[in-house]
Each structure stands twice: as structure tokens, then as C-alpha cells.
Amino acid sequence: MSTDLKISTRSTLERYSDALVHLSHSIHAEPELAFAEHKSVEKIAGLLDGEGFKVERGVADLETAFTATYGDGELVLGLCAEYDALPEVGHACGHNVIAASSVGAALALRDVADRLGITVRVIGTPAEEVGGGKVLMLERGVFDDVSFSMMVHPAPYESCAAGSLAITDLEVHYKGRPSHAAAAPHLGVNAGDAITVAQVAIGLLRPHLEPGQMVSGIVTRGGTVPNVIPARTSAMFDLRAENLESLKRLENRIQDCFKAGALATGCTHEVVQVSPIYAELTPDPWLADAYRRAATELGRRLLSPEQEQREKIGSTDMGNVTRVLPAIHPTIAIDCGDAVNHQSEFATACASPSADRALLEGALAMAWTTIATATDPEQRSRLLARGGVA
Structure with missing residues (x-):
């Protein structure tokens, strides 16, 4: 048959x-x-x-x-x-x-x-x-x-x-305070710098990630014009790992990198999960x-x-x-x-x-x-x- x-x-x-x-x-x-x-x-x-x-x-x-x-x-x-x-x-x-x-x-x-x-x-x-x-x-x-x-x-x-690979995609939003970039930069709180700090922290973390863990990202909002201190910025990152358990450990570490950007610059920040988590x-x-x-x-x-x-x-x-x-x-x-x-x-x-x-x-x-x-x-x-x- x-x-x-x-x-x-x-x-x-x-x-x-x-x-x-x-x-x-x-x-x-x-x-x-x-x-x-x-x-x-x-x-x-x-x-x-x-x-x-x-x-x-x-x-x-x-x-x-x-x-x-x-x-x-x-x-x-x-x-x-x-x-x-x-x-x-x-x-x-x-x-x-x-x-x-x-x-x-x-x-x-x-x-x-x-x-x-x-x-x-x-x-x-x-x-x-x-x-x-x-x-x-x-x-x-x-x-x-x-x-x-x-x-x-x-x-x-x-x-x-x-x-x-299991994956979660996270978008981080930083909020600072605008100011004139030349006349009064000291009065601004630079949300662009917050993203830079977070990216550097993630880059330095990469050699210490577990096997199979990966991070990739883009800046989705970086400011408006160069003579205004950026008050609002955003970036989106894909976090991947061999399985859901490893992915959770990776996310905890990346969340700390996001917090570092806010702490170093005086910004506030919010992290949003864009999509449901994909399992392996x-x-x-x-x-x-x-x-x-x-x-x-x-x-x-x-x-x-x-x-x-x-x-x-x-x-x-x-x-x-x-x-x-x-x-x-x-x-x-x-x-x-x-x-x-x-x-x-x-x-x-x-x-x-x-x-x-x-x-x-x-x-x-x-x-x-x-x-x-x-x-x-x-x-x-x-x-x-x-x-x-x-």
C-alpha cells in the first residue's frame, strides 16, 4: 500500500x-x-x-x-x-x-x-x-x-x-535631558553615551560568554542632530544561546550591561521584550x-x-x-x-x-x-x- x-x-x-x-x-x-x-x-x-x-x-x-x-x-x-x-x-x-x-x-x-x-x-x-x-x-x-x-x-x-539557537530580542530605551551641545553640554544628560557604554560593556563581555551564546544589535534611535545632546535613544539586541536555560543566564548579564549605560550617564532606562522567546x-x-x-x-x-x-x-x-x-x-x-x-x-x-x-x-x-x-x-x-x- x-x-x-x-x-x-x-x-x-x-x-x-x-x-x-x-x-x-x-x-x-x-x-x-x-x-x-x-x-x-x-x-x-x-x-x-x-x-x-x-x-x-x-x-x-x-x-x-x-x-x-x-x-x-x-x-x-x-x-x-x-x-x-x-x-x-x-x-x-x-x-x-x-x-x-x-x-x-x-x-x-x-x-x-x-x-x-x-x-x-x-x-x-x-x-x-x-x-x-x-x-x-x-x-x-x-x-x-x-x-x-x-x-x-x-x-x-x-x-x-x-x-x-534559542533567542530573545530586547530593545533598550534610554532617557536623558537635551541641551545645546556647545553652549551648555554640562546641562545635558546624554542618552547617546548610555548606548555607547552599554555597547562597550557587551563587547567586553563577549570573550567571557558561554559556548553557543551570541549577541548582535543595532541602534534604532541615536539622536536627532549633532548640536543637541540626545535625550532619547534606543537599541535592539538579539540574544542567542544553545538552550533556554543558557539564554536566561545570558539575558541576566546583558541586562547588567544595559544598567551600566544608565548608571554611568545618569539616564533612566527601560527594556522591552520585542518578540516571544524562541526555544531551540x-x-x-x-x-x-x-x-x-x-x-x-x-x-x-x-x-x-x-x-x-x-x-x-x-x-x-x-x-x-x-x-x-x-x-x-x-x-x-x-x-x-x-x-x-x-x-x-x-x-x-x-x-x-x-x-x-x-x-x-x-x-x-x-x-x-x-x-x-x-x-x-x-x-x-x-x-x-x-x-x-x-
Whole structure:
């Protein structure tokens, strides 16, 4: 039966290949930022609605979140679609490929859903780059009845169980007092200096960070004109670590650096958490192995499990999903030369023939992983035991 099901899903995917590539290119051509992905949602949800999926928009009180469901089997598959872009460099993380591959897997599985006893659900998750759409959707119950979940992410290399870093993003705001920079600088309280002190403190701290801890940041508000002592400044920092526990220790140290800026200059300061905290990925081993078998059968060249352990794919709110239910977040390689994610050259590669092939083969690998899972009695029982029922 498994062979027949694999042949059927491949045939379906071939039939929809042009539509899926068009979807990917269309999302790529109109990049939208976090929580503002209205056009992308309509492109994805509109296609699925026309193919018989029951679409619900605005789920979890998020305008650009949606679900699209087909079937009524007790085993519920959640295919995560991402579609937000980055400022200036657009789809330099390839979320157009992610969305189209999840749609492709859903369409491939639709016609065999009854035979597999599954419910196929595309979960449209906004704001992965910043904002934590999946975290909010988890907290608001969207994943409650999902038995297992997956997605594929374009990258320079191919993996099925690579790790990620936990992350929190913090914005620090300093408030001082303005004054004339030449006539009365002694009457000012320089909020620009507060940021400088904080940055120097963080720079001096870096050699003493734990393995896997990282800090990167930008000044988002540095003053207005050079002849006025800056009274209000802001900076935003990404803090990353191997896991949530290490991340908390890092945050405590960075908070002290922020306090140093205020103490040294006489400013007051406030720290705001911009997005929900993203956990590290903990991919389900059985699902990862099943995906590896499927991708290998399709001719994809994956990193070995040993090589995967040395790779970190940055940070993702899919990490939070993997802590709640069995899930995987494989990467799929595209031809991008020397470019890496978040570079403009990578954005260009995400609408190339290589990316088109990756989205189709990634969709088929996810479909075949689902077939392997649904037809394995032990795994089926394991996934149903977590309480994910339609």
C-alpha cells in the first residue's frame, strides 16, 4: 500500500507543479513584513480554498494567521507555512519556498487522506522573522489537536535534524535631558553615551560568554542632530544561546550591561521584550529519520547525522512547536553560490530553478514522511497518544 500511496502523491504533485512554482514566485515578488502578510495569505489560502480545503482566516486573533483543513482522520498533520519577509532584502530566508512546499505536501496528501486515516492541515504562521507567530498560535490553542508537524526551510545545505539557537530580542530605551551641545553640554544628560557604554560593556563581555551564546544589535534611535545632546535613544539586541536555560543566564548579564549605560550617564532606562522567546529546535528523531529516508530516495544529498550536530540554523519559533509536539524542521539545499540566508543574493536564489525543484521535492519528502508515519502502527499509536485528535 505504501508504494501505491507514494506513486499517487508524486503524480498529484506533478500535476500541481506549475501552480506551486507560480505561488512561490508570486509571494517572492511581493514581500511583506511580519503581521502584514495580507497578500501572501490570500494567495495561499485562496489556492487551498479552491482545492476543497476548509479555510479559516484570522485564527488566534492574528489577522494574517490561517488554517486550511482537509479530511477527518484521527491523526492530524500540521504543515507549517511561513510567508513573512525581511526589510530591504525581501525573501532572503526563502519563506516563499516554505509556504509553497507545505501547500504542495497538503495537495499531494489530500487525495490519499482517507486511505491514511489522516486530517491534513496547513497552518499559516505569520511573523517568524520577528514577532513569534507560532508561539502565539501555540499559546492560543491552534496546535492543540495536531498530532505531528513539519515544514522544510531552504538553506545552503541539506539536513533533517539540525539544531537551532534559542533567542530573545530586547530593545533598550534610554532617557536623558537635551541641551545645546556647545553652549551648555554640562546641562545635558546624554542618552547617546548610555548606548555607547552599554555597547562597550557587551563587547567586553563577549570573550567571557558561554559556548553557543551570541549577541548582535543595532541602534534604532541615536539622536536627532549633532548640536543637541540626545535625550532619547534606543537599541535592539538579539540574544542567542544553545538552550533556554543558557539564554536566561545570558539575558541576566546583558541586562547588567544595559544598567551600566544608565548608571554611568545618569539616564533612566527601560527594556522591552520585542518578540516571544524562541526555544531551540528539538526535532523528533523518528520523524527526522523518516524524512531522511524519503529525501534520500528522491536523490537529495543530506548532511550526515554527525555533521548535522555541528550545524545551527539560526533561530526559529518552530523550536517552540517541537517542544510541545513531535515535529521536524528540515533544511533543503538550493544553489546559492557563496550566499547564505538573509543576504540579497540568497533572496535571488529563492526564486531560481533550484529553489523551484527544492520546493517540489521538499513537498514530496514531507508527503512520503507522512505516509511512513501514518502506516506504521507503533508510530501512529505514539502520536495519537499525545492527545492530538480531530
